[in-house]
Amino acid sequence: MLVTCGGIGSSTIPGQCYRQADSSPLSGDYQGKGFADLKAGDRVRIKSFNGTTSKEKTDDYSEDYWKLLGETGTIQQDPYEKTVYAHFSQQPRVLVRFDKDLMASYGLYAHNNIENSLWILISDMESL
Numbered sequence: 001m002l003v004t005c006g007g008i009g010s011s012t013i014p015g016q017c018y019r020q021a022d023s024s025p026l027s028g029d030y031q032g033k034g035f036a037d038l039k040a041g042d043r044v045r046i047k048s049f050n051g052t053t054s055k056e057k058t059d060d061y062s063e064d065y066w067k068l069l070g071e072t073g074t075i076q077q078d079p080y081e082k083t084v085y086a087h088f089s090q091q092p093r094v095l096v097r098f099d100k101d102l103m104a105s106y107g108l109y110a111h112n113n114i115e116n117s118l119w120i121l122i123s124d125m126e127s128l
């Protein structure tokens with residue numbers, strides 16, 4: 001499924017994402033559906049990335065997010081989301097702002113509404 005997200009130069013609302021096939025908004029309200037009751041300010045440690053602990057094949061050094069295993073951060077509330085959960089993801093993700101600078105420390109890009117943050121699957125983290 002291809003997902004289109006609004007932003008600069010887009011005709012959709014910034015931060016709003018849609019399934020390309022039918023233009024229906026994706027749901028991100030995971031609270032009360034068996035997922036952890038996470039909130040902004042909670043501290044977490046990354047234990048995997050996209051469900052794996054080993055790097056996927058990529059030649060792009062700036063997309064080797066497995067370098068973040070063991071790193072810590074704080075869950076943030078994205079200003080365009082109703083909850084801390086990403087509405088555009090079929091799996092529950094929260095925005096984590098990392099303690100270390102992603103670009104300076106790891107050469108990783110983070111193009112989100114909050115600087116130095118990535119949308120991380122809740123299954124890829126543990127609470128501190």
